[in-house]
Amino acid sequence: MKKVMGHILDDRQKQVSVAGTNERTIDCNKASLAGSVSQRACVFCGSRVVLYPIVDALHVIHGPIGCAAYTWDIRGSLSSGPELHRLSFCTDLQERDVIFGGEKKLYASIIELIDKHQPKAAFIYTTCIVGVIGDDVESICRQIEKIKNIPVIPVQAPGFQGSKKDGYKIACESIFKLVGTKNKPYTPAKSINILGDFNLAGELWILLEYYKRMGVHVNATITGDGRVDDICNAHNAALNVVQCSGSMNYLAKMMKDEYNIPSMRVSYFGIEDMSDALYDVARFFKDDDMMEKAREMVKEEFARLLPQLAWYKEKLTGKKAAIYVGGAFKAISLVKALRLIGVQSVIVGSQTGTTEDYELIKQLCDEGTIIVDDSNPVELSHFVKEKQADIFIGGVKERPIAHKIGLGFCDHNHERKEPLAGYEGMLNFAKEIYATAMSPVWRFTKGG
Numbered sequence: 001m002k003k004v005m006g007h008i009l010d011d012r013q014k015q016v017s018v019a020g021t022n023e024r025t026i027d028c029n030k031a032s033l034a035g036s037v038s039q040r041a042c043v044f045c046g047s048r049v050v051l052y053p054i055v056d057a058l059h060v061i062h063g064p065i066g067c068a069a070y071t072w073d074i075r076g077s078l079s080s081g082p083e084l085h086r087l088s089f090c091t092d093l094q095e096r097d098v099i100f101g102g103e104k105k106l107y108a109s110i111i112e113l114i115d116k117h118q119p120k121a122a123f124i125y126t127t128c129i130v131g132v133i134g135d136d137v138e139s140i141c142r143q144i145e146k147i148k149n150i151p152v153i154p155v156q157a158p159g160f161q162g163s164k165k166d167g168y169k170i171a172c173e174s175i176f177k178l179v180g181t182k183n184k185p186y187t188p189a190k191s192i193n194i195l196g197d198f199n200l201a202g203e204l205w206i207l208l209e210y211y212k213r214m215g216v217h218v219n220a221t222i223t224g225d226g227r228v229d230d231i232c233n234a235h236n237a238a239l240n241v242v243q244c245s246g247s248m249n250y251l252a253k254m255m256k257d258e259y260n261i262p263s264m265r266v267s268y269f270g271i272e273d274m275s276d277a278l279y280d281v282a283r284f285f286k287d288d289d290m291m292e293k294a295r296e297m298v299k300e301e302f303a304r305l306l307p308q309l310a311w312y313k314e315k316l317t318g319k320k321a322a323i324y325v326g327g328a329f330k331a332i333s334l335v336k337a338l339r340l341i342g343v344q345s346v347i348v349g350s351q352t353g354t355t356e357d358y359e360l361i362k363q364l365c366d367e368g369t370i371i372v373d374d375s376n377p378v379e380l381s382h383f384v385k386e387k388q389a390d391i392f393i394g395g396v397k398e399r400p401i402a403h404k405i406g407l408g409f410c411d412h413n414h415e416r417k418e419p420l421a422g423y424e425g426m427l428n429f430a431k432e433i434y435a436t437a438m439s440p441v442w443r444f445t446k447g448g
């Protein structure tokens with residue numbers, strides 16, 4: 001790539017590419033460069049986003065109160081039943097605990113919380129400071145497990161030991177400790193586990209309805225609206241359907257190795273990928289009736305949606321979008337979904353994409369699209385200005401970048417309150433992009 005982009009640190013040049021050029025494969029899947037203020041979150045955060053939608057479990061953070069700021073309010077994962085996950089518990093380690101150790105405090109806290117809330121399981125997260133002082137969290141969990149007779153699982157996730165992606169892996173290992181520990185009396189043969197949907201704004205419930213209409217039984221949802229007992233029985237499903245591949249592929253792999261459960265990667269964003277997901281599941285079960293129901297459903301949804309989407313396309317054609325999200329699989333779906341409503345993606349990046357993901361993005365995008373791995377605010381701000389994007393699609397950490405530049409922002413991550421998955425989600429997405437990109441307010445901020 002031409003070294004015209006002076007705002008990219010030398011050691012990051014290989015992590016940026018441009019579609020339509022014959023450049024080498026993008027450099028990715030590695031630790032963030034020191035000095036580059038990565039948009040990635042810490043290991044603890046990665047483990048927490050995956051685990052805490054398990055709604056009937058206790059989640060206790062062993063660390064300073066600052067780590068516990070990451071609560072349900074930041075990522076509104078909804079529950080159809082218990083709401084224990086909405087409570088954020090922390091041992092609030094202080095200077096005295098750092099010097100003398102926090103084990104006694106942790107032990108007393110877990111006992112008290114289990115007695116009070118009667119959870120089905122407890123996840124105990126370690127943070128940076130615990131990694132430094134070396135509290136024996138494993139041993140405390142083992143002791144309490146024996147006394148209280150529920151799984152008490154240490155989540156060894158000191159933030160400094162890697163990136164959010166390492167936290168995903170630790171979370172998968174923690175979930176895997178539950179899998180296979182219980183058998184429900186009956187699990188239907190045509191049953192799946194949904195992996196990697198976190199039920200933000202109730203998206204999981206939309207998917208459950210689609211699968212129900214097709215005649216597919218959903219055995220466990222991991223982890224959106226998740227239940228400990230369902231996860232314990234997850235080994236009895238016929239198939240793992242994995243969304244957000246970055247966070248849950250590892251769990252699917254472990255379940256394949258241990259229980260021989262196959263998995264497939266899907267995305268529920270955009271009508272093409274949503275439909276492919278339903279067809280792929282029907283194809284897996286080799287069930288003509290199921291496939292027919294899926295076709296009928298897709299036909300119905302398309303007939304309802306396409307005229308409405310055509311209206312948005314007419315209004316939005318010519319608008320340009322910048323995409324920067326956690327997983328590259330979502331970025332791929334977003335490029336397709338935006339194209340459907342006439343919006344061109346001019347920047348596409350992710351925190352955790354793989355070489356294959358970026359190659360696919362390169363082929364999918366129009367010539368000149370900037371493709372970037374593990375970016376930072378300086379790069380993103382420059383790219384957005386250079387490409388004159390009209391809207392930025394990202395998560396909580398990208399919002400201030402967009403607003404400082406004076407650009408419309410669409411949250412496709414933690415904080416969203418409208419479901420964006422499935423067919424309903426596609427329409428909500430089009431509405432949001434339209435309302436944001438076309439808002440007259442940006443006339444006053446352009447060039448800011």
Ligand code: SF4
Pocket residue numbers: 042043044045063066067126127128129157158159160
């Ligand atoms: S980096 Fe360390 S201190 Fe910061 S939130 Fe993560 S675990 Fe806590």
